[in-house]
Amino acid sequence: MLLAVTLNPSVDISYRLDQLKLDDVNRVADTSKTAGGKGLNVARVAHLLGMDVISTGVLGGSLGQLIERLLDQDQMKHQFLHTNQEPRNCIAILHEQMQTEILESGPTLTKDDQKLFLNHFRQLLNNIAVVTISGSIVNGFTKDVYSEMLQIARENHIPVILDTSGESLTESLRNKKALPYLIKPNVNELRQILGCSIGNDQAEWKKILNHQMFAGIPWIVVSQGAEGAFVKHENVFYHVEIPRINVVNPVGSGDATVAGLAKAIEMNLNDEFVLKYGMAAGLLNAMEAQTGYVDQAKFTHYASLVEVQKL
Numbered sequence: 001m002l003l004a005v006t007l008n009p010s011v012d013i014s015y016r017l018d019q020l021k022l023d024d025v026n027r028v029a030d031t032s033k034t035a036g037g038k039g040l041n042v043a044r045v046a047h048l049l050g051m052d053v054i055s056t057g058v059l060g061g062s063l064g065q066l067i068e069r070l071l072d073q074d075q076m077k078h079q080f081l082h083t084n085q086e087p088r089n090c091i092a093i094l095h096e097q098m099q100t101e102i103l104e105s106g107p108t109l110t111k112d113d114q115k116l117f118l119n120h121f122r123q124l125l126n127n128i129a130v131v132t133i134s135g136s137i138v139n140g141f142t143k144d145v146y147s148e149m150l151q152i153a154r155e156n157h158i159p160v161i162l163d164t165s166g167e168s169l170t171e172s173l174r175n176k177k178a179l180p181y182l183i184k185p186n187v188n189e190l191r192q193i194l195g196c197s198i199g200n201d202q203a204e205w206k207k208i209l210n211h212q213m214f215a216g217i218p219w220i221v222v223s224q225g226a227e228g229a230f231v232k233h234e235n236v237f238y239h240v241e242i243p244r245i246n247v248v249n250p251v252g253s254g255d256a257t258v259a260g261l262a263k264a265i266e267m268n269l270n271d272e273f274v275l276k277y278g279m280a281a282g283l284l285n286a287m288e289a290q291t292g293y294v295d296q297a298k299f300t301h302y303a304s305l306v307e308v309q310k311l
């Protein structure tokens with residue numbers, strides 16, 4: 001079973017407008033509200049790919065109840081720690097072939113909430129094969145909270161896929177005794193944490209994936225959108241090529257990739273299939289309008305089109 005963590009979930013609201021009028025009233029007929037946050041995208045895609053998944057994180061208030069209702073509607077299991085704080089709204093306005101986003105930063109929780117959550121997390125680990133931790137840390141929690149979760153997962157011998165960026169990633173890689181099993185930065189996130197430009201030749205990729213900061217992490221999967229991925233597993237390097245597809249909406253493809261990787265890891269598949277599953281889930285998400293959604297019927301076919309080359 002997969003445990004998918006989202007510390008800062010959201011109600012994602014999408015407004016479709018012919019034209020966005022500034023300093024004026026915009027009336028919207030075409031709206032949708034979905035349960036959002038990167039970990040909930042992972043959970044939805046993993047669920048669609050047939051995995052048994054529990055979503056967790058911290059939720060409260062009436063918007064928290066709405067998120068749980070939306071998950072129930074999709075038959076997705078959840079066990080959130082409940083607080084009295086409302087989660088955030090994230091608004092995407094789709095207009096004139098553009099997407100304007102207004103993202104709330106979310107509630108500010110307390111150190112006591114963090115303690116309660118870590119305890120809650122520990123108790124959920126029975127029967128869990130893989131944990132995914134995705135996205136930013138909720139306000140008020142300490143920046144080493146992911147590191148603490150990695151430590152708890154390690155005590156329970158459970159591999160963790162960590163998909164976060166910036167300081168929450170670098171901070172989580174400090175404790176070499178409790179590292180994630182897999183990280184999945186995209187190229188921009190990698191550039192940001194290493195503070196250098198990244199070329200495209202194999203020798204340079206090997207040097208980057210061998211960076212001291214990543215020492216001891218079994219899997220490093222650097223996703224590159226339509227270009228596939230460069231990967232290191234233990235001491236073996238791979239370049240992964242993906243087929244050309246008709247891209248509809250690539251938002252959430254990284255989360256879908258994490259779901260595909262988690263599925264293959266839970267199934268104990270070999271390296272080639274871990275990468276085929278990850279890439280196929282990512283590209284299937286890019287073929288759909290809805291963020292964090294894949295058409296499971298196409299999965300085997302697209303996984304077979306992914307080419308994994310050992311370097």
Ligand code: ADP
Nearest residue numbers: 186223224225226228250253254279282283286
């Ligand atoms: P993130 O969403 O985290 O920025 P990427 O954009 O690298 O991550 O996407 C993750 C994976 O999703 C890619 O490795 C690829 O398999 C698939 N993907 C993303 N964008 C595209 C695209 N435009 N065309 C085909 N596949 C894509």
